[in-house]
Amino acid sequence: xxxxxxxxxxxxxxxxxxxxxxxxxxxxxxxxxxxxxxxxxxxxxxxxxxxxxxxxxxxxxxxxxxxxxxxxxxxxxxxxxxxxxxxxxxxxxxxxxxxxxxxxxxxxxxxxxxxxxxxxxxxxxxxxxxxxxxxxxxxxxxxxxxxxxxxxxxxxxxxxxxxxxxxxxxxxxxxxxxxxxxxxxxxxxxxxxxxxxxxxxxxxxxxxxxxxxxxxxxxxxxxxxxxxxxxxxxxxxxx
Numbered sequence: 001x002x003x004x005x006x007x008x009x010x011x012x013x014x015x016x017x018x019x020x021x022x023x024x025x026x027x028x029x030x031x032x033x034x035x036x037x038x039x040x041x042x043x044x045x046x047x048x049x050x051x052x053x054x055x056x057x058x059x060x061x062x063x064x065x066x067x068x069x070x071x072x073x074x075x076x077x078x079x080x081x082x083x084x085x086x087x088x089x090x091x092x093x094x095x096x097x098x099x100x101x102x103x104x105x106x107x108x109x110x111x112x113x114x115x116x117x118x119x120x121x122x123x124x125x126x127x128x129x130x131x132x133x134x135x136x137x138x139x140x141x142x143x144x145x146x147x148x149x150x151x152x153x154x155x156x157x158x159x160x161x162x163x164x165x166x167x168x169x170x171x172x173x174x175x176x177x178x179x180x181x182x183x184x185x186x187x188x189x190x191x192x193x194x195x196x197x198x199x200x201x202x203x204x205x206x207x208x209x210x211x212x213x214x215x216x217x218x219x220x221x222x223x224x225x226x227x228x229x230x231x232x233x234x235x236x237x238x239x
Contacts (some may be wrong), residue, residue, distance in 0.1 A: 054133065055080060055103040058129070070143065076128035077151040079122060080104075080112055086121025087160035089114070092152070093172035094212065095129045095137055110213055111222035114163070124155040128166045128174025142173040149182050155185060162194045162223060164210035165235070168201060171209035171236060179238045188237055196225035200232065208235055 035206040056079040075096040091111050099105040104112075108125065115123045130148040131141050156162050166174055179185045188195065197210040198219050213219060 019026060033194075038143060048193040051077045055101045057099070060147075070131060070140075073132045074143075074145060074148070075132050076126070076130050076145070077147050077155065078108065078125040080108065082112075082116075083121030088122040088158055089120040089163065090124040090126065090155040090159040090162045091165055091213070092164050093125060093127045094166040094174060094185045095127045095141060095217070096125075096132045097134045098132075099125075106216055107212075110221065111163075113125075114213070114223075114225075118161060118225070120161065124159060126152045126155045128178060128207075137169050137173075139173045142169075143175055144177060144181055149178070152184075153187060154179075156191050156194070159194060161196055161225070162191060163196050163198070163213070164228075165198060165212045166210060167212040167215060169207050170212075171202075171207070175236065176238060185237045185239065188227055188233070192228065192233065195228045195233070197228065198223060198225065208232070210236060 055076060056077070058077040060072045060074040060076070064072070067073065069077070078096070078099055089111075094200065095105065097105045097107060099108045108123070112124055113127070115121075126148070129137075129142040130145050131143050133141055175184070198213055198215075199211050200208045201211045201215065202208045
């Protein structure tokens with residue numbers, strides 16, 4: 001029998017990730033268990049935990065999939081890891097859909113392929129709004145949340161590549177709101193060499209936005225990601 005361990009573990013009396021891994025592996029050995037393809041990850045301090053397992057999802061502390069509350073139906077962070085020795089890719093999207101710790105949606109499935117094609121071993125996903133909604137987002141769906149902002153910073157800082165893909169509504173409602181309340185521009189500017197897009201929409205209107213990876217035209221996982229030019233950066237990130 002094989003079991004995937006995928007739990008949040010509060011490490012009150014452990015000082016480091018290395019100490020946790022050593023003690024966990026010692027316990028496994030004492031029990032005669034064999035660990036295969038173990039992956040671990042340090043999350044921001046708000047989580048106060050280490051995540052063991054290849055799938056990570058951080059939700060609002062009072063989140064319930066059965067309660068459609070703008071206040072609690074929030075996902076802050078999603079990660080998939082298949083090789084912790086390789087770099088991390090982050091998708092900075094619009095808002096979360098249905099993916100959780102052990103289940104993917106179409107965006108996650110596609111972005112895993114993109115990350116692999118670009119030599120990455122992990123995929124992180126953060127969004128302009130943490131509110132979970134599958135389609136038809138409106139202005140009211142874009143909420144501010146300190147914990148969501150903390151995970152945006154964490155994902156961008158930890159990644160080698162950051163794919164911007166928040167679409168038209170993310171540009172119109174999410175980015176403008178984030179920029180008004182947090183130092184988003186300075187964060188992205190500090191990591192500008194990492195930034196990529198599939199392409200830009202809104203060219204005809206002059207109000208450009210980074211296209212979502214599943215937005216028309218359909219992209220393949222082998223699509224060449226584009227680096228941002230300074231003029232494009234200035235047009236999508238408010239000064």
